Amino acid sequence: MSLVKGLYNPEKNNMRLLSTVITEKLKTPCGVLMGANVANEVAEGAFCETTIAFQDENHGEVFKKLLQTPDFRVNVIKDAKNAELCGALKNIVAFAAGICDGVYGEKTNTKAAIIRLGLCEIMHFADTFFPGGSRETYLESCGVADLITSCFGGRNRKVGEAFAACETKTLDDLTKELLAGQQLQGAGTAEEVNTFLAQKGKEKEYPLFTAVHQICKRSIPPKALIDALRNHPEHTDK
Numbered sequence: 001m002s003l004v005k006g007l008y009n010p011e012k013n014n015m016r017l018l019s020t021v022i023t024e025k026l027k028t029p030c031g032v033l034m035g036a037n038v039a040n041e042v043a044e045g046a047f048c049e050t051t052i053a054f055q056d057e058n059h060g061e062v063f064k065k066l067l068q069t070p071d072f073r074v075n076v077i078k079d080a081k082n083a084e085l086c087g088a089l090k091n092i093v094a095f096a097a098g099i100c101d102g103v104y105g106e107k108t109n110t111k112a113a114i115i116r117l118g119l120c121e122i123m124h125f126a127d128t129f130f131p132g133g134s135r136e137t138y139l140e141s142c143g144v145a146d147l148i149t150s151c152f153g154g155r156n157r158k159v160g161e162a163f164a165a166c167e168t169k170t171l172d173d174l175t176k177e178l179l180a181g182q183q184l185q186g187a188g189t190a191e192e193v194n195t196f197l198a199q200k201g202k203e204k205e206y207p208l209f210t211a212v213h214q215i216c217k218r219s220i221p222p223k224a225l226i227d228a229l230r231n232h233p234e235h236t237d238k
């Protein structure tokens with residue numbers, strides 16, 4: 001079972017799920033555990049939920065028996081594709097939430113819009129490139145709950161805020177300064193997703209994902225995030 005919230009796109013135009021790569025390499029079925037599970041809080045024993053997703057739910061039930069405690073509640077689902085995509089792509093949205101904090105301070109309406117538009121882009125990405133998943137997955141811990149916790153806590157938000165507030169520092173500087181040897185996933189995932197979308201000619205359908213990548217590269221300023229969202233397809237195509 002993989003807990004990695006990332007994607008795999010070495011060929012640039014062939015985005016793959018890490019659980020699929022692990023399944024192929026190890027020749028054994030690999031599912032995922034994804035959820036609103038900021039590690040420090042899990043370690044402290046604070047109550048939370050998680051989602052275990054396996055195509056064969058019996059495998060998920062085995063992991064549930066091993067891992068569930070009174071304060072770590074596990075739901076088992078079959079939709080491993082959407083669960084994993086939620087876990088990976090929410091890191092881009094959390095970085096955007098951090099940019100919002102860095103540029104505007106704690107504006108909760110603005111951050112809520114970023115979370116909603118980010119979720120729309122996650123769903124559109126999943127429907128387009130990994131069809132067949134279930135809408136119900138977005139209501140599990142791996143969906144909206146992980147988006148919420150990551151956009152208010154979490155490393156991606158933290159580094160995103162500092163990156164937006166201090167335009168002279170690089171992402172590497174801030175990662176070293178703020179994460180005590182840990183790594184940042186959102187900026188790398190934004191780059192991988194952007195490379196993939198550019199190959200497919202679909203960047204315009206994902207203004208939030210695209211803007212986060214451009215901001216990470218310092219090719220547009222952090223405040224341009226909101227400009228990018230003003231003409232979001234969610235507003236113009238409906």
Ligand SMILES: NC(=O)C1=CN([C@@H]2O[C@H](COP(=O)(O)OP(=O)(O)OC[C@H]3O[C@@H](n4cnc5c(N)ncnc54)[C@H](O)[C@@H]3O)[C@@H](O)[C@H]2O)C=CC1
Pocket residue numbers: 003004005006037038039040181182183184185
């Ligand atoms: N820390 C948290 O709150 C949570 C983390 N996760 C996920 O768990 C995974 C690991 O996170 P942490 O342990 O917190 O991060 P970390 O930054 O403490 O550790 C990441 C490790 O992965 C290694 N690594 C990075 N890229 C690699 C590559 N291409 N090949 C091989 N090794 C590589 C790094 O050298 C490092 O040792 C991430 O995908 C993260 O999104 C999931 C839920 C919660």
Ligand SMILES: O=C(CO)COP(=O)(O)O
Pocket residue numbers: 005035036037038039091094146149150153154155156157185
């Ligand atoms: O995935 C996480 C919480 O569920 C952790 O998010 P960060 O990597 O942003 O800390």
